[in-house]
Amino acid sequence: MLPFTYSRPRNIGEAATAGAQPGTEFIAGGTDLLPLLKEGVRRANRLVDINDLPLGGIRHEAAGVRLGALTRMSDAADDERLRRDYPAVVEALLAGASPQLRNLATVGGNLLQHTRCLYFHDAAMPCNKRQPGSGCPAWDGQNRGNAILGGSRACIATHASDLAVALVALEARVVLGARHGEREVPLADFHRLPGDTPQIETVLEPGEVITAIFVPAAPYSRRSTYVKLRDRASFEWALTSAAAALDLAGDTIRQARVAVGGVATKPWRLPKVEEALAGARADRSIFHAAAELAAQGAEPRQFNAFKVELMKRAIVRALADAGSLA
Amino acid sequence: MRSVLSLTVNGRAREDLVADNMLLLDYLREVAGLTGTKQGCDGGECGACTVLVDDQPRLACSTLAHQVAGKRIETIEGLATRGRLSALQQAFHEKLGTQCGFCTPGMIMAAEALLRRNPDPSRDEIKAALSGNLCRCTGYVKIVESVETAVRAREAAE
Numbered sequence: 001m002l003p004f005t006y007s008r009p010r011n012i013g014e015a016a017t018a019g020a021q022p023g024t025e026f027i028a029g030g031t032d033l034l035p036l037l038k039e040g041v042r043r044a045n046r047l048v049d050i051n052d053l054p055l056g057g058i059r060h061e062a063a064g065v066r067l068g069a070l071t072r073m074s075d076a077a078d079d080e081r082l083r084r085d086y087p088a089v090v091e092a093l094l095a096g097a098s099p100q101l102r103n104l105a106t107v108g109g110n111l112l113q114h115t116r117c118l119y120f121h122d123a124a125m126p127c128n129k130r131q132p133g134s135g136c137p138a139w140d141g142q143n144r145g146n147a148i149l150g151g152s153r154a155c156i157a158t159h160a161s162d163l164a165v166a167l168v169a170l171e172a173r174v175v176l177g178a179r180h181g182e183r184e185v186p187l188a189d190f191h192r193l194p195g196d197t198p199q200i201e202t203v204l205e206p207g208e209v210i211t212a213i214f215v216p217a218a219p220y221s222r223r224s225t226y227v228k229l230r231d232r233a234s235f236e237w238a239l240t241s242a243a244a245a246l247d248l249a250g251d252t253i254r255q256a257r258v259a260v261g262g263v264a265t266k267p268w269r270l271p272k273v274e275e276a277l278a279g280a281r282a283d284r285s286i287f288h289a290a291a292e293l294a295a296q297g298a299e300p301r302q303f304n305a306f307k308v309e310l311m312k313r314a315i316v317r318a319l320a321d322a323g324s325l326a
Numbered sequence: 327m328r329s330v331l332s333l334t335v336n337g338r339a340r341e342d343l344v345a346d347n348m349l350l351l352d353y354l355r356e357v358a359g360l361t362g363t364k365q366g367c368d369g370g371e372c373g374a375c376t377v378l379v380d381d382q383p384r385l386a387c388s389t390l391a392h393q394v395a396g397k398r399i400e401t402i403e404g405l406a407t408r409g410r411l412s413a414l415q416q417a418f419h420e421k422l423g424t425q426c427g428f429c430t431p432g433m434i435m436a437a438e439a440l441l442r443r444n445p446d447p448s449r450d451e452i453k454a455a456l457s458g459n460l461c462r463c464t465g466y467v468k469i470v471e472s473v474e475t476a477v478r479a480r481e482a483a484e
Contacts, residue, residue, distance in 0.1 A: 004391055006329050027390075034349070034388045035369040035447035047346075049393065074382075098458020100373055100436065103382045104389065234457040235371075 002037065008049045012209070016179040018048045020207030026050050028070055029105035031097070032113040040123040041114075041130055055108070055211050058082065064216040069108030069175075069209065073097065073163070076107055082145050086215055087325075088224035088243045092166035095228040098235045108210035111164050111174065111190070112202065115157035116237050118142055128154045129198040142236040144303040145237070150265035150310075151299060155198030158262055159191060160237055161317045165261035166226045168269050169243035176204065177211035183215070189268035220245035220257055223325045229262075229310060238262030240310040244318035246282065253286075256321070260294065263311050270294050273315065282323045284316065291315040333397055335360070336404030344391050351375045351386035354401060362402035362431045366460075373459030376432035377401050383439040402431035405438065413483070414438055414476040423472030426463040433459045437473045444479060455458075 009015040019026050019287075023045035036042040055070040058079050065086065076082060077093040097105060119125045119137045126134035138146050138156055146156040164187065172187045191202055202250060215221070224245035230236040241261040247254040256277035258270045273280055276290040291312040296309050331344040335358055339435045342357050351368075354360045354377065366374030368387050375386040378400040405412040411419065412435050433456060440447055440455035453466075458471065461469065467472045 002347075004347050006390065027393075030393065031385070033390050034390070036367060047390075049390075051393065098373065099439075099455060100376055100383045100385045100458045101370060101388070103379075103384050121359075218418065226445050234454070 002040075002043060004037075004044050005046050006049060008052050010052050012053055012177050012211070013179050015048055015050050015053060015209065016177070016206075016207040018046070019209065021046065024048055026209060028109045029072070031101050031105045032109060036114060036121075038155075038220070039121060041121060051210060053169070053209075055209075060085075062217070063213055065233055067107050067213045067215070069106060069211050069213065071107050073102035073105045073107060073110060074099070077102065085217065086166075086170060086221050086223070086224065088169065088226045088245060089163070089215065091226040092162040092228075092243065093239075095226060095238075095241070096162040107163060107213055110161050110166075111210065111213070113160055113205075114201075116160045117146060117157035127266070129157060129194070129201075132197070132199050136220040139301065143301040145239070145262075146301060146304050147265045148263050148298045148300045148304055148307050149260075149268055150193050152194045152196065152198070152265075153184070154196055154267065155194035155302065157194070157265060159264065159266045160262075161267065162226065162228060162238060162241060162261060164168065164191075164267035165191065165241055165259050166243040167215060168267040169245055169257045169259035170218070170221055170224060171257065172213055172215045173192055173212050175212040175214060176208050178205065178208045182211060187213075187267065188269055194265050218245075218257075219247040220255060223248065223322050224257070225318055225321045225325065227314050227316055227321065240307055240314045242311070242318040244315065244322045246277075246319070246322045248282055248323070251282050253280050253282050256290075256319070258290075258294075258315060260315065263298075263307050270315075272296065277319075279284040282319075284320060287316045287319040287323075288312075291317075329392070331391055331395055331442045333394055333399060335399045336401060343438040346390075346392065348391045350377070350386060350389040350391045350399075353391035354386060354399070357391075358402050360401050364428055364431055366428070366432070370390065371460070372429070372432075372462075373436060374429050376435045376459065378435055378439055381439065381442055383436045386481065398440075400435070402434060405434070412438075413479045414441070414483055417476035417479060418469075418472040421468055421472040421475050423469045425461065428463070429459060433461075433469055437476070440473075441477065441480070445480065446475075449474070 025044040083090040228241040245257040364374040366372035370388040
């Protein structure tokens, strides 16, 4: 492993100042960063450990729930009220990683994890995300796991988080902290599309950290669910996933929220699908018709075209599951 | 850079001068001399390096030693008491759950964490608790049976 120095600031001002220095990375759970440093995919001269910052804890309020950024995935998944009021969030947490990793990894770090694209992780290969301008071998290469939505000629890497998919469906916001106070960004606007600069993944400024995630309480939050489809039943990344939330009046859908994962370059909300569901009856034929709209604009490559159909079916299943929740 | 690391390993307080970039895994194996904890994939994907940090199973390959300052670390070497195997160790031995042996310390530490939290787990709960531990030589049937045997042995001993 490359040599780096390690510091452990006690407040956000110190952390932000240290973190803004070139060659510096923040570390929280470390489950994404440390393997990448070992593989030579990321490099850092200095690690700034933010675990001593007061950014833990889950606070339930009338307006929603505030998850401190340093809340471990396992602690969030164990929160009974989160499970009751925002089931899609807990289902997504438990669908991700392994028990050991969930004990380490934080919810803030989960949103910032890097792609699982094969070429990003292979330091011997070109990759525009790892080395801007070097090219994208996934475009004509082993792209079974890559994105069908939101890609560019420079990058078709998927965003790997399960949690972010559930959160973006529930219209979560991220709170960002820096030396000069906080700002709030809708999670839907937090990740950037790759475009010509796939190395810039989020709107975070140098030295800025996620301090919290806020999930608003909405009429559909309790009737929400997360479906993850993958090559094996546990400890595996999504080929396709879908989060769905429904606000029902009898069997009529007042409003719906739908997002997909494993298929797009960022957590992918589907407003057209949601519009098609609003005011419609909650039944399978309606779900199928709405799910068709998810594939508009999809650009599959050689080995990932199966994701188009898989994504539609994941959406139908998530909607059906959400519809059957008591 | 190096700095002093204070923590507890298998019930004994330690202080060592440890490099900033040393992994907990390397600290345990090379500084503390506890080679029971294995390095498998070294990337957070196999669970062979599972140790307990304040009773929680975590990956020593994806943790810096300095990140567990002040905490209570337990490794496979800490389970036997006065030369007697723990119920889990005994069950893995008798039920042939050890197989080739490489993933065993991680499997047992993950199972140990489960039994402390839930002394009477169902088969599905055992499988879920071990889902982050990969066996690459044989399979999981004997391993799950070993944990079930340990559960019964612990109940019988009470």
